[in-house]
Each structure stands twice: as C-alpha cells, then as structure tokens.
Amino acid sequence: MQNRRNFLKLGAGAALGGLAASFSATAAASSCSKEIKWDETHDVVIIGSGFAGLSAAHNAKNQNLGSVLVLEKMQVIGGNSAINGGWFAVPRNPIQLAQGITDDSPEELVKDQMISGRGMASRPHLMRIAEHALESFEQCVANGVTFREGFNMQVGGHNKARAVRTTYGTGGEITQNYYETCVKQGVDFRKQAYVEDFIMDGTTVLGVKVRFNYQFPNASSGQVKFIKANKGVVIATGGFAQNMTLRNIFDPSLDPTYDCTNAKGATGEVTMTAMSHGALAVHMNMIQSGHWGSPDEGGFGWSNALLSITWHEGMVVSVLDGKRFMDERRDRKYCSERISANRYPDNSPAYPIAFFNYNDHPDDDRVTRALRDKMAWVMNSVEEMAERFNIDPKALQESIDLHNQHVAARHDPLFGRKMDTARHLAPPFVVSRVWPKVHYCMGGLKTDTEGRVLASRDLSVMKNLYAIGEATGGIHGETRLSSCACLEGLAMGIVVSKTIKADA
Numbered sequence: 001m002q003n004r005r006n007f008l009k010l011g012a013g014a015a016l017g018g019l020a021a022s023f024s025a026t027a028a029a030s031s032c033s034k035e036i037k038w039d040e041t042h043d044v045v046i047i048g049s050g051f052a053g054l055s056a057a058h059n060a061k062n063q064n065l066g067s068v069l070v071l072e073k074m075q076v077i078g079g080n081s082a083i084n085g086g087w088f089a090v091p092r093n094p095i096q097l098a099q100g101i102t103d104d105s106p107e108e109l110v111k112d113q114m115i116s117g118r119g120m121a122s123r124p125h126l127m128r129i130a131e132h133a134l135e136s137f138e139q140c141v142a143n144g145v146t147f148r149e150g151f152n153m154q155v156g157g158h159n160k161a162r163a164v165r166t167t168y169g170t171g172g173e174i175t176q177n178y179y180e181t182c183v184k185q186g187v188d189f190r191k192q193a194y195v196e197d198f199i200m201d202g203t204t205v206l207g208v209k210v211r212f213n214y215q216f217p218n219a220s221s222g223q224v225k226f227i228k229a230n231k232g233v234v235i236a237t238g239g240f241a242q243n244m245t246l247r248n249i250f251d252p253s254l255d256p257t258y259d260c261t262n263a264k265g266a267t268g269e270v271t272m273t274a275m276s277h278g279a280l281a282v283h284m285n286m287i288q289s290g291h292w293g294s295p296d297e298g299g300f301g302w303s304n305a306l307l308s309i310t311w312h313e314g315m316v317v318s319v320l321d322g323k324r325f326m327d328e329r330r331d332r333k334y335c336s337e338r339i340s341a342n343r344y345p346d347n348s349p350a351y352p353i354a355f356f357n358y359n360d361h362p363d364d365d366r367v368t369r370a371l372r373d374k375m376a377w378v379m380n381s382v383e384e385m386a387e388r389f390n391i392d393p394k395a396l397q398e399s400i401d402l403h404n405q406h407v408a409a410r411h412d413p414l415f416g417r418k419m420d421t422a423r424h425l426a427p428p429f430v431v432s433r434v435w436p437k438v439h440y441c442m443g444g445l446k447t448d449t450e451g452r453v454l455a456s457r458d459l460s461v462m463k464n465l466y467a468i469g470e471a472t473g474g475i476h477g478e479t480r481l482s483s484c485a486c487l488e489g490l491a492m493g494i495v496v497s498k499t500i501k502a503d504a
Contacts (some may be wrong), residue, residue: 001081009038024271029073036199038207039225042069042188044500045208046234047270049172050081051486052469053236054178055115055136055493058143061185065231065496065504067129069181071193073214074265080238080470083263084171085304087155087483089162090137091130095152096162096291104160106130113484116157116331117477120283125475126198128449129484132491137164141489144177153423153498155482156291156311157331163483169305169365171486187361195224195270198277203455204463205233216265231504234496235453235467236489239441240268241287245362250443255340257349258289260438261300271444271471279465280456283472284443291335293437305366306376306432307354312421314356315403318342318433322386322395324403325352336436351433353389356475358428367430376432385431400425440480444473451496468492 007382043066046053053070054077060068076082090096091104110126146167154161166173183189194214199207207229211222240246241262247254260266270369275281292311294303310316310327316326319342326338358378361367370376379385382400386393406412407422445467446454453465469489476484 026266038228040069041228041230042067043067043229043231044234045227045229045232046070046207046236048072048079048236048238048471049077049189050079050174050180050236050238051084051174051489052471052493053234054182055173055490056234056236056468056496057182057187057493058139058178058185058197059497060222060500061182061187061276063286063501065497065500067188068186068445069188069190069227071195071210072189072191072206073194074263075191077189077191078172078175079261080263080266080359081486081489082170083171083261083300084486086166086169086171086173086301086486088137088140088486089158089163089481090133090481091162091166092134093137093152093162095150097149098150099152099161101152101160101162106133108160109133109158110163113160113476113481116333116479116481118333118479120477122285122475122477123450127496129475129488129491131154132228132494133487136487136490139494140174140177143181145174146404149159150331153308153312154492155308156329156335157481158483174486174490176484189200192222195271195273196224198465199226199228200277203278203460205229205465208233208467217267218271219269229464232464232500233465234500235270235272235465235471236272236469237268237442237471238262238266240271241266241438241441242465243267246272247287247438249307251287254287255289255436258436258438259293259295259298261290261293262439268441274445274453274465274467275456278455278457279462280446280454280459282443282446283477284441284473286442286478287438288332288434288440288442288479289336289432290439291332291339291436293435294375295433295435301375302366302373302434303375303434306370306430307434309361309364309366310354310356310432313360313423314354314425315399316352316354317391317399318350318352320350322391323399323433324414327412327417329417331479331481332439333362339434340436344350349435351435353385353391353431354434355385355425355429355431357423357425358430361430362425370430370432376481379431380428382427385429388431417484436464440485441470442473442476442480444471446474447472450499451492452499464503466496469497
C-alpha cells in the first residue's frame with residue numbers, strides 16, 4: 001500500500017488474478033516517488049452499475065452529494081441485475097395488502113432469512129435492508145418501473161406471499177429505468193472502465209486507478225487514469241461466480257457440472273483488490289446455487305420463471321426411479337442439494353424432470369417463452385413423458401397418483417410440502433429438466449450496517465470506502481432467499497447514500 005505521494009503498486013488482488021484469463025493483470029509496477037496527478041475529481045465514485053450501483057448513484061443525487069461517477073467495466077450497463085428475473089421481496093407491498101395479507105412485516109421477512117442462513121446470517125444487516133423494502137419499491141415506481149398487476153407470490157423459503165415481479169420478468173426493467181433517471185440527474189456513466197486499484201492514505205481511500213477503453217478480459221488494455229473521490233468510493237461490483245479460479249479456491253467442492261447464471265463480468269477483481277489493501281472479507285466459501293436451472297439453456301434463461309409455476313402447482317421426479325425426492329417449496333440450498341444428488345453410476349447428472357398442467361397456463365409468457373426456446377416441452381400423456389426421459393411409466397404414474405392424493409388431502413406426508421397451491425395433475429403437461437446453476441456469492445467484504453467497509457487489521461472502518469450488494473459478505477449466511485437480491489441492492493443504495501452524507 002502506498003501513501004498519497006506515491007504511485008501505488010498493483011494490489012495483491014491483481015496479482016492473484018493472473019491465475020485466470022478473466023482475472024489477469026499487468027506485471028506489478030514499481031512505486032514511484034512522485035505526486036499523483038489526478039486526471040479527474042468527483043465527489044462520489046461508484047464501481048458497478050447493477051441494482052446496488054444505480055440505486056447508490058440515484059440516491060447520492062437525492063442526498064445532494066455533488067458529482068457522481070459510475071464506472072462499469074463491461075460494454076453495457078446493468079451487470080447481473082439486468083439479466084435478473086425481476087423478483088422483488090417487499091413486505092406490506094400494495095399488491096400483498098390487496099390480497100388480504102396484512103400480517104407481514106420486515107421482521108417476518110428477516111425471520112425467514114435467518115432460517116435460510118442456517119445460523120450464519122446477520123440479523124442487524126438484514127433488518128437494515130428489510131426496513132427499506134417498501135421505500136425501495138416506491139422508488140422503483142417513481143422511476144417508471146412497472147410490476148405485474150395483481151402478481152404477488154410466496155416463493156421458496158418465505159412464509160408469506162411477498163414477492164412482486166416486473167412486468168416483463170427481467171431485472172433490466174429496473175436497471176434501465178434507474179439508468180435513465182440517473183442520467184437526467186446528471187450522473188456521469190463510463191463503460192469499459194476497469195478499476196485496477198485503490199489510491200490509499202493508510203486505510204483512507206483517496207480515489208481509484210482506472211483503465212478506460214478496457215477490453216474485457218484483457219486487464220492490460222485501455223489507458224490509465226487516476227480519479228479522485230472527495231467523499232467516497234462505493235464498491236457495488238457483485239460477486240465472482242464467473243471466476244472459475246476463485247470459485248475453486250474458495251469452494252473446491254462446488255460441482256463442476258454446474259453452469260452459471262451470472263453475466264461474464266462477475267469475476268471479483270475489485271473485491272480482491274480491496275482485500276489486498278486490508279479490507280476484511282468473510283464467508284467467501286459460501287457460493288449459492290439456484291435449483292431452478294435448466295441443462296437445456298445456457299446462463300440465467302427462462303427456467304427460473306417457468307419453475308416458479310412448477311414448484312407451486314406441479315412436482316419434480318427423479319428419472320432414476322420416477323419418484324419425488326424433495327419438498328419443492330423449500331429454499332435454494334435444500335433443493336439444489338437434493339436435485340444434484342440424482343446421479344448415474346458413473347456420477348454423471350441424472351437430470352430430474354419437473355412438470356405441471358399445460359391447460360392451466362397455455363398463454364402464460366413463462367410457458368410460451370420456455371416452449372419457444374425448447375427448454376420445455378408439452379407432453380400429452382404419462383407414457384410419452386416416460387418414454388422421452390427413459391422412466392418406468394408405472395412408477396411415474398404411481399408418483400402422480402400419490403401427488404394427487406396429497407393435493408386432495410392438502411397434506412404431504414413424504415416431505416412436508418405446503419400444498420395450498422398444488423394442483424391435481426393430468427396431461428397434457430409442461431415438462432422441463434432441472435439442474436442447479438451457480439448463482440450468488442454470499443461472501444464478500446464485511447461492512448457495518450450502514451455500508452462502511454471494515455479493516456481486517458482491527459475491524460475499524462476504512463474511511464471513504466463503502467460496499468453494498470453482492471460485493472458484501474456475512475449478511476445472508478449460508479444461502480440467500482429468492483427475490484432478496486433486488487431488495488438488498490436497491491435498499492442499500494438508499495442506506496449508503498445517507499451514510500456518505502453523514503460521514504462527509
């Protein structure tokens with residue numbers, strides 16, 4: 001770490017990045033005893049342009065913090081958030097209240113999150129986020145985001161229906177509207193801007209070293225400039241799920257057959273660089289897989305949306321014996337572990353099949369998109385489905401009959417599934433294959449509840465350095481509940497803007 005009068009050496013994070021092409025760096029530069037010549041000065045510099053970064057930029061302007069610069073290393077704005085499924089957990093949202101659900105609250109949401117976190121989540125952080133849920137939702141609406149009329153669902157791991165969804169089912173509807181609002185507010189956006197290092201004075205961040213016109217993943221591309229940040233630097237870069245080297249270092253047990261839902265730029269360089277300057281990182285081995293992935297499409301895809309129907313109304317069975325093997329409405333960790341246990345003798349994946357009644361949703365866009373892209377199929381009989389996926393037809397029929405008995409009784413004695421939304425199943429069916437995909441990093445930089453990054457040496461606050469969203473760690477514990485990424489990013493953008501104002 002170099003003082004303010006020196007050109008800094010490349011951080012250890014950059015050096016580690018040489019292990020992978022997507023995380024490579026130029027050779028370590030020698031320090032040079034010269035005054036840094038700042039190329040630009042801004043009041044707030046935000047790294048990343050997803051939910052968290054855009055919310056931080058918008059709210060920094062709302063707090064009158066001065067000039068705001070957003071740096072995005074890729075060629076497009078939005079990161080993982082733009083390809084997110086558009087689910088948003090909001091206790092006491094207007095749709096929920098119109099449905100007659102009046103006993104929800106931020107505390108109820110956090111209760112579910114603490115269970116999902118399996119003893120490793122932070123209640124104070126989760127409460128700070130949850131208490132800004134409704135404000136975040138209202139801010140979305142004020143910025144032009146629309147949500148599906150009358151749509152409010154109970155998703156996996158939640159004890160109440162509190163998840164709304166954007167009109168077209170993408171997080172891009174949120175990122176685009178926030179981006180347009182930010183531009184009108186005067187926020188300065190720079191794409192292809194790779195933050196190579198932090199300029200430090202002890203544990204105080206003065207600014208950042210940036211490569212502009214950066215060509216991902218070539219870390220030596222572009223032209224270097226030094227950007228001063230008068231009031232603070234906000235890390236909102238997301239996780240590292242696309243960095244195979246880091247994934248293997250932090251969790252070598254992670255199944256190599258898993259695809260990844262993240263955008264290609266989710267490689268974690270800024271987090272590692274912050275660590276090289278003394279930022280504390282926690283829970284880096286806690287990498288979540290989404291149980292709603294499909295082996296028949298790459299990346300995030302439509303399976304997430306399609307299976308939101310299956311988990312409620314239909315069922316999932318193993319192709320090995322034609323039987324159910326899990327509670328379809330549990331959280332991601334539980335379901336992912338049970339799905340991935342389906343293996344052939346050579347340990348290759350035996351992709352389970354998930355299905356529901358086609359006639360109940362023939363025009364639903366979740367169905368039409370999946371059928372169009374051939375990651376789901378209409379099967380007109382149990383025999384057709386059994387033949388297609390090499391399942392014993394008698395065993396499959398018996399499993400469907402047993403499911404229908406549980407629907408009639410509104411009780412699942414096998415796995416304790418809540419059966420209030422389950423339906424009697426009869427062909428034709430919408431059928432898809434399922435297999436988990438790496439989705440979210442619970443680990444990252446440790447912060448206080450206001451978004452200030454803590455130093456590993458003594459747990460003190462690193463002045464002028466903030467982190468929000470998936471770049472942080474120690475909040476969700478072992479697994480994050482569905483529909484809470486949008487909530488966390490947007491809510492912490494509100495929180496951190498107030499923190500910077502107070503600190504400044």
